[in-house]
Amino acid sequence: MQTSWLSAEQYAALSTEVQPAFLSPLPGFQVLKISGPDNRKYLQGQTTCDLNQLTADNFLRGAHCDAKGKMWSVFHLFAQGEDLLVVAFRDELQASLVQWKKFGVFSKVSFDQSEQPYAVFGLAGPESQSLIQQLGFVVPQAAGQLVRNGALSLLCLAMDHYLLVLPQTELASLQQAQLPLAAPTLWLKQHIRHGLAYLEQPLIGELVPQMLNLQAVEGISFTKGCYIGQETVARLKYRGGNKRAAYILSANTDETPVAGADIELQLDTNWRRIGQVINAVNINQQLWLLALLPNDITPADSLRLAGEQPLLLSQHALPYSLN
Secondary structure, three states, X not given: OOOOOOOHHHHHOOEOOOOOOEEEEXXXXXXXXXXXXXXXXXXXXXXXXOHHHOOXXXXXXXXXXXXXXXXXXXXXXXXXXXXXEEEEEHHHHHHHHHHHHHHHOOOOOEEEOOOOOEEEEEEEOOOHHHHHHHOOOOOOOOOOEEEEEXXXXXXXXXXXXXXXXXXXXXXXXXXXXXXXXXXXXXXXXHHHHOOOOOOOHHHOOOOOHHHHOHHHOOOOXXXXXXXXXXXXXXXXXXXXXXXXEEEEEEEEOOOOXXXXXXXXXXXXXXXXXXXXXXXEEEEOOEEEEEEEEEOOOOOOOOEEXXXXXXXXXXXXXXXXXXX
C-alpha cells in the first residue's frame, strides 16, 4: 500500500522506532461521506450509536449490524457541515456501504466514496500534544472530543491516541510541515493496546458488538431505540448472553497471524481451541494482538497461537472495565 503523497520506497522506509510523538499514514482506513436531508435519521436506524448525541465538537464510535446483531463494521463518525463522515477500515467500510446503499433507496440519502477524497492518519505518542499544536489544533481535553483546524479534523480516541482526517487536497501543506512520520504499525500497536478493534474480512458478519467490547468504549447506546440488530444486542446486555470479549495479548516473535487465526488454551497436558485473532501487528519482532476469548479467561490461563510451531502468548490488562 502507499499514500498519494509518499512513494512506495518512502512508505517502506517509515520508522518503526518509538517516538515521543508521531504521525502515521493509514492507507488501510477510508472515509465515506453520507449526505442528504435524511442522513442522520437513516443512520439512527442502522447503527448502535445515538445520532442525537452528535454535535460539531464530538464524534461517535459505533457498529453497523445485520438483523441478527452480527457486525458489518465498527466505525468512527462525525459531522462535516450537513454531511456525515464515517471512518473505518476498508474491508468493513465496503461491507457496510453495500448494505447502506441497499436500504438507502427508501430515504433521502446519498453515499460518496470517491477513490481517495480524504486521507486518514494516526497521531500518537506521550508528547502528542506538542504535535497537535504544531498542526494548528487546540489540544482536546477528553476522549470523544473532535477539534478542527480549517478542513482538518482531529478525533481524540484516547488522550495519547488520535485520528486525523483531511481532504487529500490538503496533503501538500501537511508534507511541507516536516512532521515526524512513522509506520502505520506503530499507531496500530497503540490502537491494540487501547483495546480498540476494527473488522478485517474474515470476521465481518461473525461477531456481535459486545465481543469487541464496544459497550465499554461508548460504542453502543442502550437508550436510543430501535436499529437493525438492536434486539440481539440488547438481549446480550440485559440477559447476560454474551460469553466472549476482546483481550490484549503479546509475544516475542517475527510472526504476524491473520485475522481469524486460532488461539488455544492449555487444559492439563492438552490444548484446545478457545478463540481467534481479531487484529495483529508486529514491530521489531514483538507481536501485539487483540484476541476474541471467553470472558472468564484469567491471567493464570496458558494461551498459545496455534500453528506448526505454536507460540506462547502473554496476556495484558485492558485499559477499561468490561462490567
